[in-house]
Amino acid sequence: LAKTTQPISMDSYEGQEVNITCSHNNIATNDYITWYQQFPSQGPRFIIQGYKTKVTNEVASLFIPADRKSSTLSLPRVSLSDTAVYYCLVGDIKPLGGSYIPTFGRGTSLIVHP
Amino acid sequence: SQTIHQWPATLVQPVGSPLSLECTVEGTSNPNLYWYRQAAGRGLQLLFYSVGIGQISSEVPQNLSASRPQDRQFILSSKKLLLSDSGFYLCAIDARAYGYTFGSGTRLTVV
Numbered sequence: 232l233a234k235t236t237q238p239i240s241m242d243s244y245e246g247q248e249v250n251i252t253c254s255h256n257n258i259a260t261n262d263y264i265t266w267y268q269q270f271p272s273q274g275p276r277f278i279i280q281g282y283k284t285k286v287t288n289e290v291a292s293l294f295i296p297a298d299r300k301s302s303t304l305s306l307p308r309v310s311l312s313d314t315a316v317y318y319c320l321v322g323d324i325k326p327l328g329g330s331y332i333p334t335f336g337r338g339t340s341l342i343v344h345p
Numbered sequence: 346s347q348t349i350h351q352w353p354a355t356l357v358q359p360v361g362s363p364l365s366l367e368c369t370v371e372g373t374s375n376p377n378l379y380w381y382r383q384a385a386g387r388g389l390q391l392l393f394y395s396v397g398i399g400q401i402s403s404e405v406p407q408n409l410s411a412s413r414p415q416d417r418q419f420i421l422s423s424k425k426l427l428l429s430d431s432g433f434y435l436c437a438i439d440a441r442a443y444g445y446t447f448g449s450g451t452r453l454t455v456v
């Protein structure tokens with residue numbers, strides 16, 4: 232499994248764009264990159280997933296350079312409700328019947344200030 | 346859509362008492378199931394995962410065990426709880442194309 236490294240914490244202010252970078256130097260060819268968000272006393276919630284280049288949905292964007300050794304989660308115009316822990320996961324998504332063992336690190340604790 | 350039911354939401358148990366946490370899944374068949382634990386201020390630690398009925402893999406040697414008696418039922422147990430077993434326990438299902446879906450969790454406090 233590819234090991235990931237993220238900043239332990241980040242601070243931002245309402246309305247700003249937040250970029251959280253995750254390093255995964257030993258990412259494998261079949262590995263996807265997935266980001267989750269976790270609020271206190273809740274389970275993590277899927278945010279976005281990508282393999283290469285850029286992926287965008289209604290919540291965030293995910294930028295993945297050509298070498299795929301890192302990825303950046305971008306949250307546009309954050310609000311107080313975006314205060315949460317953000318996890319980066321790297322792993323192989325196998326066809327039905329296979330197994331995918333997700334490993335969560337400590338994540339990045341994002342605090343959005345008024 | 347897939348739904349995970351996890352109970353109880355909170356639990357306070359004395360040291361040495363047994364534990365049984367249950368997770369049931371709806372909306373899918375033959376899922377991969379996972380038990381995670383999160384200690385206060387820590388990340389998520391994978392405890393067990395199961396790829397089918399009766400198939401359990403343990404990631405961390407500890408005071409806990411898991412069982413999967415039915416396709417969509419995953420149980421976490423302990424014969425004698427330790428103080429260090431306190432934490433937030435989460436059941437998760439492998440949603441394949443869209444990552445993982447987690448249950449609402451059980452906050453366990455061992456006193």
